Amino acid sequence: MHLIELPSVMGPTGVGKSTFINTAAGKVVTPVGHDLQSCTATIQHAFCPYPGNRSRRIVFVDTPGFDDTFVDDSEILRRIAVWLATSYGNDMKLAGVLYLHDISQPRMFGTSRRNLDMFRRLCGEDAEKNVILVTTKWGDIVPDVGRRREEQLKSSFWKEMVEHGSRPARFEGSKESAWEVIKPILANKEVLEAIRIQQEMVDLGKMIPETDAGNTLRAALKEVAATHRRAVEGLRAGVGDDEERQRLKETEKELRELLKQIEDLKLPFMKRFLSLFTGR
Ligand SMILES: Nc1nc2c(ncn2[C@@H]2O[C@H](COP(=O)(O)OP(=O)(O)OP(=O)(O)O)[C@@H](O)[C@H]2O)c(=O)[nH]1
Ligand SMILES: [Mg+2]
Secondary structure, X not given: OOOEEEEEEEOOOOOOHHHXXXXXXXXXXXXXXXXXXXXXXXXXXXXXXXXXXXXXXXXXXEOOOOOXXXXXXXXXXXXXXXXXXXXXXXXXXXXXXXXXXXXXXXXXXXXXXXXXXXXXXXXXXXXXXXXXXXXXXXXXXXXXXXXXXXXHHHHOOXXXXXXXXXXXXXXXXXXXXXXXXXXXXHHOOOOOOOOHHHHHHHHOOOOHHHOHHHHHHHHHHHHHHHHHHHHHHHHHHOOOOHHHHHHHHHHHHHHHHHHHHHHXXXXXXXXXXXXXXXXX
8 A cells, every 4th residue: 555645735825825736736636716815715635646656646735824814714723623633543644744935925914924823833843844835926026036035034934943944945836846845745754743733633632722723823813802892992982984883893793703713712611621630
């Protein structure tokens, strides 16, 4: 039996994860988005022949990114966590993880930072040696500008990861470039044992709210909810015109959704109660 190699592709929405996988596969195996809305909402996996070696089976795992609306973040985390835990529980090991970053973006916006933070929480420090930090959309910028940004990333946001063994790579749009990017992962003799969220959920029996990623997301959602609450209070205090009333309604709706997500990320009462006795 051949080992199935599972490189998992992660990163913010719209960064080009599905495009990368389709390019590597040489055909459309996972849908690509054409507007600002996130496209890959569920985890997709795509079988792909290994160029020049029919005996190797590779399955790319396409994951949804966390976006800047926070609307479905707890659901996205749940889908990623459940998929990773189930595959690990079924003895499918990840070959490595690709984290994609759009180099045409002038700055690390909130979404990029948050995605990177969530990614690191999901992955854990020990697995960072099996991470490839892939920059995309090089065709959209002047190469010199891209190179400068890449250096900045390596000396700031990616610094620790690079120190832990993560490897930066450029995806330049072609099939050859895609395979060049994943080569180090496929050259690894040993597959990645497990990333942090898999260990937490499968080996330690934790629930999503107890994981590092779950805790981080809950904290981020709480901060956004606090900002929304202040905005709602401000809007309620003013004698609003129609436009303001509309904005109030929308902000209240968003706040309700955020609070629901925070609730979803709380540990059920019984589990909290039992943990007082078991220490877990
Ligand atoms: N110019 C340029 N556009 C790209 C590149 N890669 C992807 N795109 C475009 O960026 C948009 C988003 O690409 P996707 O591959 O759907 O991105 P994704 O990361 O899978 O997005 P989600 O599924 O929403 O998380 C599409 O319109 C792509 O055509 C690239 O290298 N250069
Ligand atoms: Mg996608």
